[in-house]
Amino acid sequence: MVELFIYFAANFFDMKLFTTVAELQQQLKQERGTGKRIGFVPTMGALHEGHLSLVNKATSQCDVVVVSIFVNPTQFNDLQDLERYPRVLDKDQALLETTACSYLFAPSVKEVYPEEDKRVFDFGQLDKVLEGKFRPGHFNGVAQVVSRLFSIVEPDKAFFGQKDFQQMVILKQMVRQLGLKIEIVPCPIVRQSDGLALSSRNSLLSPEYRKSAVLISKTLFEAQKRITTMSVEQLKAWVVETINADPLLEVEYFEIVDDVNLMPVLSWSENVSKVGCIAVYAGKIRLIDNISF
Ligand code: PAF
Numbered sequence: 499m500v501e502l503f504i505y506f507a508a509n510f511f512d513m514k515l516f517t518t519v520a521e522l523q524q525q526l527k528q529e530r531g532t533g534k535r536i537g538f539v540p541t542m543g544a545l546h547e548g549h550l551s552l553v554n555k556a557t558s559q560c561d562v563v564v565v566s567i568f569v570n571p572t573q574f575n576d577l578q579d580l581e582r583y584p585r586v587l588d589k590d591q592a593l594l595e596t597t598a599c600s601y602l603f604a605p606s607v608k609e610v611y612p613e614e615d616k617r618v619f620d621f622g623q624l625d626k627v628l629e630g631k632f633r634p635g636h637f638n639g640v641a642q643v644v645s646r647l648f649s650i651v652e653p654d655k656a657f658f659g660q661k662d663f664q665q666m667v668i669l670k671q672m673v674r675q676l677g678l679k680i681e682i683v684p685c686p687i688v689r690q691s692d693g694l695a696l697s698s699r700n701s702l703l704s705p706e707y708r709k710s711a712v713l714i715s716k717t718l719f720e721a722q723k724r725i726t727t728m729s730v731e732q733l734k735a736w737v738v739e740t741i742n743a744d745p746l747l748e749v750e751y752f753e754i755v756d757d758v759n760l761m762p763v764l765s766w767s768e769n770v771s772k773v774g775c776i777a778v779y780a781g782k783i784r785l786i787d788n789i790s791f
Contacts, residue, residue, distance in 0.1 A: 513595050515602045519610075519650050522603050526564070526651065534561035538653035540644060543567040544584035544698035545593050548688040552657040555685050557598040564651050565594055566603040568610060573639030579784075584701055603651070615642045619675070621668050627760050628664050628775050629786070632750055640665055641672050648680060655681045659688075661695050663775055663788045667760060687787075689715060695787045707780040710746040714778050717741050718789040721774060725766055725791055730754055741778060750777040750784070754791060766791075 516522040526536060537560030539552045545567075556563045567590055574580035587604060594602055618638060624630070625637035648656065658666045670682050688696045693715035694708075703711060717740045724733055738749045754763045756770040763772050772791040777784060 513591075513597075513599050513602055515591065515604060517604055517606065517609065519605065522564070522601065523650065525601065526562075529562045530652075535655070536560060536651065536653045537563045538647070538651045538656045539563065539565045539599075540647050540656065540658075541565060541567055542569045542583065542698065543590050544586055544701060545590045546688075546696045546698065546700075548659055548661065548696035550593065550597060551688050552659060552685050553594065553597045553599050555683065556655070556657045559683070560653075560655060562600045563598065564601045564603055564653065565599050566605070566647055566651070568603075568605055568643065568647070570610075570639060570643040571607060572611075572615060572642050573636050575633050575635050582702065582782075584698055610643065610646055615646070617642055617645075619672065621671055624664070624668050624671055624760055627755070627762075628751065628753055629777065630664070632777065637665070637668050641668065644669055645672060645676060648678060653680055655683050657683045657685055659686075660684050661687045661697065661787065663757070663773060664760060667758070693719065695785075697785060699783050699785060702783050703780055707746055707783065710744050711778075711780050711785060713741055713744050713747060714776065714785060714787050718774060718776065718787060722789060722791060730763055730765060737774070737776070741776075746780060748779045750779060752776045757790070 516525070529536065537556035539556050541549050553563060553565060567587060569583050569585060571580055591602060619641045621637065630637055658669060660666060666682065666684055673680055673682060690696060692712045694700065694712050695715060717737055721733055721737050728736060734752055734754060737752045741747050741749050752774065754772055754774045755761060756763055757773040763770065773788050774791055775788045777786045
């Protein structure tokens with residue numbers, strides 16, 4: 499019995515749920531007043547180990563951690579994708595209770611957007627390439643919601659997964675443009691044991707598609723080994739052909755870019771850090787991944 503109590507005390511923390519901006523802000527004002535550093539992990543829910551790694555990094559660097567769960571309608575350019583997006587708040591809440599997360603913020607759409615958000619951000623070429631090319635308006639929606647959440651939470655640090663590589667680059671730019679004093683902390687991609695990058699969308703894959711999806715990361719890892727024997731163009735073509743050889747998968751794009759300005763890399767000799775970004779359809783489910791070269 500005593501062991502059981504110790505287990506629960508050690509593994510389950512006291513996390514409070516807020517659904518309104520006013521209540522959350524009142525609580526955070528008190529925390530800030532006593533000099534606490536606030537960490538923030540914005541999410542759209544359907545949490546997995548990848549999200550928990552962000553929460554754990556945040557709790558190791560900050561005194562108080564806020565996780566938000568909000569499926570942001572303004573970043574979906576496909577209504578079906580928005581409707582299909584998994585929503586499992588009770589399960590998410592239970593998962594977060596096993597971490598040292600202090601506050602869960604799960605607002606309604608009206609709470610986040612009391613009025614329509616008409617802001618248009620200018621990120622230059624950063625949101626025109628890769629995801630931006632195929633999901634017009636997506637990053638403007640991400641910037642709308644993240645800037646809104648930042649103004650509610652006013653964190654010292656915000657934690658983002660590198661799986662959404664372009665999102666992280668754009669949000670760093672947004673923070674600079676808005677002159678915010680928030681540190682964006684990049685967190686490494688978390689993968690399943692077979693290599694598939696963790697994503698909330700993985701739960702939507704049927705077993706057949708899930709099995710095929712492993713080819714994405716497998717091909718990217720193999721690509722890393724081929725940079726000494728293939729040109730950038732040859733490697734790009736090889737990645738696309740290899741993945742498309744599986745009839746259940748279809749590559750939407752694979753690009754190798756400078757990891758700062760996201761401009762295409764033409765030769766391995768270019769003196770920039772390079773990242774290969776990919777989007778693949780597994781049936782109706784769109785998966786993304788990336789790898790550094
Ligand atoms: O990466 C995500 O889950 C979302 O784009 C984010 C940052 C929570 C904004 O809705």
